[in-house]
Every structure is written in C-alpha cells, then in structure tokens.
Amino acid sequence: ILNVEQSPQSLHVQEGDSTNFTCSFPSSNFYALHWYRWETAKSPEALFVMTLNGDEKKKGRISATLNTKEGYSYLYIKGSQPEDSATYLCVGNNNDMRFGAGTRLTVKP
C-alpha cells in the first residue's frame, strides 16, 4: 500500500449507536499514525497519535488501535452523539504526511 486508505467513505448512524472506521497505511518507513477530527468550516483537531505496534489509545467515548505490521488502524466511537458528526482523518507519517480521504460521520438524533 503506497497511500493511506480509509473506509467507509461516509457513514450515517443513529444516536447511541457504536461505530468504527478503518485506516490502511504503508507499513514501510513508518513513524506514526495520526487520527484527526475535522468539522466543517473548522481546522483539523488532533485525536490520537500512535507509534508502536499494538498501541491502543482512548479519549472519552473514542478509542483507536494500531497494527504497524499489517498496516492498519481502527477508530471506534461508542454511543455516538450528534456532536460526533465530522470527518475523521487518518494520516500516516512515513517521512512525509499522507492523508486518507477521511470518513464522514453523520449521527442522527
């Protein structure tokens, strides 16, 4: 994999649902994997940065895991709320910053 790929491209869930997104990234020359939350008309906001295989990080209802050997990361949101609606960006740092296209999450009340 040369680029960072995210799936799904968009996701619509009901308030209270739990959801997860996938990010695939190049495993060679890997330094770090970033997750950002990007709301419309705002700038990206850092959620997590992970560097080690097996890393798991959590912030409130949001958590992320990292597998550097196979080149993937998962982002989980438990009990989605309307304010979670945003685009979630995955960024691989392989000595340059490679952005995925993002997963656009819409949480309906």
Place this chain on the structure above:
Amino acid sequence: DSGVTQTPKHLITATGQRVTLRCSPRSGDLSVYWYQQSLDQGLQFLIQYYNGEERAKGNILERFSAQQFPDLHSELNLSSLELGDSALYFCASSVGDGRSGQPQHFGDGTRLSIL
C-alpha cells in the same frame, strides 16, 4: 484556539502574481507543516520544516517555496499563480520532528482565491 496563527485569512489576487502566506507556530513547537486543500480534494502535504531546516517534502510545486525563520515562524511563497492554485492553505505545528508521535496543531488556514 490551537495557538497556531496564520495570516492573512483571505487573499485574492490574479494569475501570474506572487503571494506570501505566513504562519506562527504554537509557542515551543519546532516543526511547521504546510498543507493545501483544493476544491473537492483532501489535504495534501506540501512541506515540513523543523527548527529552521527542511525536514520532509510532499507534493510541492517548483513555483512554491517555503522557509522557517530563526524565530520559528514560517512563510510559504507561491509564485506565477494559476487558477488551480486557488485553495485553502493550512499550517500546522508540532513540538517534535514528526517522528516521535507528537500531534500537530492546525491554524485556521489562509483561503487563496485566484481571479
């Protein structure tokens, strides 16, 4: 407020012109990154500076150049502007050199419109 300041917020100019975008990183951050978001496209990495030196290069055109000054602020120079250069240009900063797992903090961006 991320602590990263970008000026100007908006810039309107004509084809063939040259502009300079400015970024002041968060206090204590040594790295500055520049990104371009064109219409209907995602973020594209342009270039990174760490403590005054170029650290990594992405899809930056030869018409574009950047530098980081001793006070750590950075400028992105865009010359011979074309209509396709119209975009939102973000600057971000981080404490480390990007390899140590430090998050980046984004400014609000400069919206460049080429007429």
